[in-house]
Amino acid sequence: MKMEARRFLLLLFLLSLLSISTAATTRKIRARKPCKSMVLYFHDIIYNGKNAKNATSAIVGAPQWANRTLLAGQNHFGDLAVFDDPITLDNNLHSTPVGRAQGFYFYDKKEIFTAWLGFSFVFNSTEHKGSINFAGADPLMNKTRDISVIGGTGDFFMARGVATLMTDAFEGEVYFRLRTDIKLYECWQQV
């Protein structure tokens, strides 16, 4: 018996070492399914010199050959816009917003349309309080594009994940609507 007991202890010790090293050093993590999923839409109305009242975004930077009233040639390369867009649960611009998408995007390729985005979803409703922060490349000619959830606050404290963007509508050079499928793979809880 004494022998067996020692063997258990040894095994226990080895297993606990293994477990600590798994958790703390290799950091190869398998993601089975998101700990939280949400689908939301946001709506961007770009200022074009005539829609000051309705516009939710405006060009604030542009290359030397362009201006800040109209999107530039060469696939808008260099145009930088700041936005404060309503977030809705469905694809209707006139639905009651559940939050605001606030941030910036710029067009960054001369040959085709591509953009880069840094923004937050800011919630202040009975359902959600807090924010989700995003960053990443948006090759917007692709049907779906993945960007990163780089952090969050409040209900989304310390969140990490991936968001899939889809252009749900595009009207001239004034309005676009993005469907955002958010999948969080790290969900923290403050206790």
Place this chain on the structure above:
Amino acid sequence: MKMEARRFLLLLFLLSLLSISTAATTRKIRARKPCKSMVLYFHDIIYNGKNAKNATSAIVGAPQWANRTLLAGQNHFGDLAVFDDPITLDNNLHSTPVGRAQGFYFYDKKEIFTAWLGFSFVFNSTEHKGSINFAGADPLMNKTRDISVIGGTGDFFMARGVATLMTDAFEGEVYFRLRTDIKLYECWQQV
């Protein structure tokens, strides 16, 4: 005895499975308290056409209806500023800086003051070497606002957490001071 031994082994095995799955797949994490906390202040003096010598930030982007010398109307919507601000341990602009806050902010709402920030705290003192990177929405009319710590280097290697911003002072449209309560919930160590 043999039976009991087997039961221990089975229990051990089940527990170890549970432990691995907790660490590696569900990623629902409880945060009891920060692994590191810091309170720091940074000081922003915005260029206004007359203070070139003292200014620590400047407007570099603005909407079509505004200029880069004065903050725009409509709650500065669209104004984008780049900054290199001193960081101090207390709320005195003239204290010896312990680092520099470097990054950008822009005002992004027409109806009220809100901003969005992307920046780093860059330390190079005897106490701290390295950087902390931040991003997030700053609804600056609120007493406290949370943004994300999205990463770090050096002493703050791989850090993640939340920073709470408070406007500690605001003088005209030239100077503001932000108190920053940094709470890290992921602290890594390079070995």
Place this chain on the structure above:
Amino acid sequence: MKMEARRFLLLLFLLSLLSISTAATTRKIRARKPCKSMVLYFHDIIYNGKNAKNATSAIVGAPQWANRTLLAGQNHFGDLAVFDDPITLDNNLHSTPVGRAQGFYFYDKKEIFTAWLGFSFVFNSTEHKGSINFAGADPLMNKTRDISVIGGTGDFFMARGVATLMTDAFEGEVYFRLRTDIKLYECWQQV
């Protein structure tokens, strides 16, 4: 024997508690070595009024005292550029690109050259599909500078790590090449 068995169980219970608390709450993590390492180069050709065809980046924001054709005085303080740069495996601008570095940088200090970067490596080759997102301060007079890998998608799903930048070449105010040593310490796998 019964006593010993109980002692084992108690020990087991205590150890399992310890293990769960290590994994889930203190989050002090030891990083032994990266789970993935890559060395890549990217090449930036800044628009200067004469190189519209070859330029891969352009100034889109500048302070009031500067313009968007030439980099500003005072160590380019306030100049904000948008880029779409080729990524290569070696330091040859003319090697076949393995992806594009897309994002923005701005110069943010009056006294010396420093910059801040937000960008993505976008891969779409047989070897790699997906993107890596970066952010951080670039004190570019230093031989090496660390920025954060804040997320990733596709092959780099949920990646976190550190990238070390080195200026590999700098020609006038038109061309620079950055060597990027990427070290990921969190590698996720979608299953």
